[in-house]
Amino acid sequence: MGFSKSKSGQAEIIVIGDEVISGFIVDTNSKYLGQRISELGMRVLCITKIGDDFSEIKESVEKALQRSDWVILTGGLGVTHDDITKSVVMKVFGSNLRRDAKVEAMLQENFSKRSGNIPESVQSQCEVPDNCHVLYNEVGTAPGLRFEKNRHVLFCLPGVPHEMKHLFEQYIAPELIKNSTKAFSQRILRTTGISEADLWARVGSLTRLQNKANIASLPSHLGVRIRLSCLEETKDKGETLLDEVEQSLMKTIGPYVYGKNNETLEAKVGQLLKDKSMTLATAESCTGGLIGHRLTQISGSSKYFKEGFIVYSNEAKVSRLGVDQKILDSHGAVSEPIARLMAEGVCRAAGADIGVSVTGIAGPTGGSEEKPVGLTFIAVSDVFGTWSGKYIYTHDRIKNKERVAQTALNLVRMRLLGLLEEKK
């Protein structure tokens, strides 16, 4: 997909650090910045990653400032000997150091909560170049810096991802938006429980929709994300176009869409439970607690998540959930009857309105010809009855656990929406 050269200006990204170019740490900053800058209607020319070397950083910064309107650099603003970004950009802009009272006051307040005074090792962060704007960092110790020369702007941000994001959103995004001639609109529709091929087969011809917006799909083992985006004269016009495309897609694939943008499946399940004033309990075998973990990622989940049982052993399935030992002996722990008894048992034991259970063989060992690795049964039970299903996953242990938890949460969502009828 080719991006057209934007009138709003060209940006580039520089990432500093030996640890990044030698592959010791994953650089997530450049992806974040690339995405956000594109979203805001600027063209990203390139991303350059270089080590902690004075002359190379200097050369990269100078080159970038010659060719791009916006240069965003991250990394090398800490206080150890390999953090040389500040001294490089001071050389480029002919700066001297000055002590910044606000930075000092912020650091003082920060450290007074912990141990007392600003440690000697951090004192140098109070010193900033005298010919830049300071981007005050409320979530860390290294301030960001903004330089300008011949209408070309350089931003220097710390490399710690949450600090980088905070400063980008607080200082840089507003400035880019102010300078952008087009408005970028985007939304993500998150689906699960359907393959990419089946999804697009349901939608049918895309031509009419693609005239209105760009449509891209990104499949993973947990579902397919659909990205709708457009670059229009006004935000309103873009949003109207995306509304039209979204509504059209929802007609054919609506039941598979669990959320929009950053909405998670566990948040959606929580919202539905709250709306219906219902409580949920979990009985997990092969997922080992992952479903409970995901449910409790949501603040306020104690309102509806009653209790969870990690019943890894047969013994626990019997004693906690009242699973019948005879059925366990005849069908085995990984079977549809046991999944159903677990879901029904966990409702009863926890006094919850809806119960979900999983039992499966996560792998890589423990499989047999009759019951291969990846075989999983999932059941959902409520006052109307019990639904159960059989699934076979073919990934590694960790991905299998993730898929099982995703499917289980999606089945709870569908049950709460009346999309899942009991079976048997």
Add this chain to the structure above:
Amino acid sequence: MGFSKSKSGQAEIIVIGDEVISGFIVDTNSKYLGQRISELGMRVLCITKIGDDFSEIKESVEKALQRSDWVILTGGLGVTHDDITKSVVMKVFGSNLRRDAKVEAMLQENFSKRSGNIPESVQSQCEVPDNCHVLYNEVGTAPGLRFEKNRHVLFCLPGVPHEMKHLFEQYIAPELIKNSTKAFSQRILRTTGISEADLWARVGSLTRLQNKANIASLPSHLGVRIRLSCLEETKDKGETLLDEVEQSLMKTIGPYVYGKNNETLEAKVGQLLKDKSMTLATAESCTGGLIGHRLTQISGSSKYFKEGFIVYSNEAKVSRLGVDQKILDSHGAVSEPIARLMAEGVCRAAGADIGVSVTGIAGPTGGSEEKPVGLTFIAVSDVFGTWSGKYIYTHDRIKNKERVAQTALNLVRMRLLGLLEEKK
């Protein structure tokens, strides 16, 4: 920490693709290549990522070939209109196209398994530049290319990660090793339960050790990783030096090191439990199942992980673990006495040899002046008694949960190693 310029030559990496610079897909190729090239003893000068633009790719390739001995490019070798890498490098090297019989035979064999003949859309992959070596691709349709000019070498690889890795390992790694004058050695020591500052304070002066190897530390909210690396004449010599440095570090920080290289804390806990033929049970409140989830990431964990209780409600703490309702009323659920009763109760209820419990306020709501968000109590109980501790975490809900689970697993590890004495 700066790497010294290697005699074996300088390398750089170029990644092509609009989807990469606009942040729509994660580029994992450059991390892989950066790490592997460093491991093989070459210095990585920089990583450049650019979009699907002819003149920009051409300029980047030419510049890279001027300054670096080895240039490794990935992406843009497919068959859609935005795959222009082949035409760019043909321009740079003044190539003409020739039909390669071996590529054609390989593609023919590949497609005969699927549908029959080589599809029209893929035919162009049989055409290769006439002045390069072909890197025959057994795992995909796009061949790699190797050009050489003035003893500087350019490799072009497809962007699909498993194809890129396959061709790198088959063709490029052997050539780099042949040209490398030094052998790279590396190991990671993984610590938790101690801050970066306290860690290095315990170690004391590093000068003597730094003469033997590079030492770098990478802190995260779950612990500090220490990377030891060196570039020596032989692999044996490097490993011997790293052994010496590791042994020296272990004398002062040994109890905090839970694993080496990619070893996880849950794997270590599992190994200790297996070695001692002991079983574990978990009682989780604020972590909501995360500890159980982590324990069950390990294949074979059913041998030692007996059962878990996600006791989010007070009711569940009483009925599952036998926590005394009066103590719950007087101290509240988030208190040291309750953590202790939970750990003792879960051992009893599950019949496990060792029990671990957590109760805390994950946030962002639910805190009070007396009991702020992040306040957590963790207890470990076994036949020798019960240990408990108070922790205050100051991250967001998700990171707090992760830290609590990490600390709880580490306390189990320490208890199993006899490093944790009961308190009270």
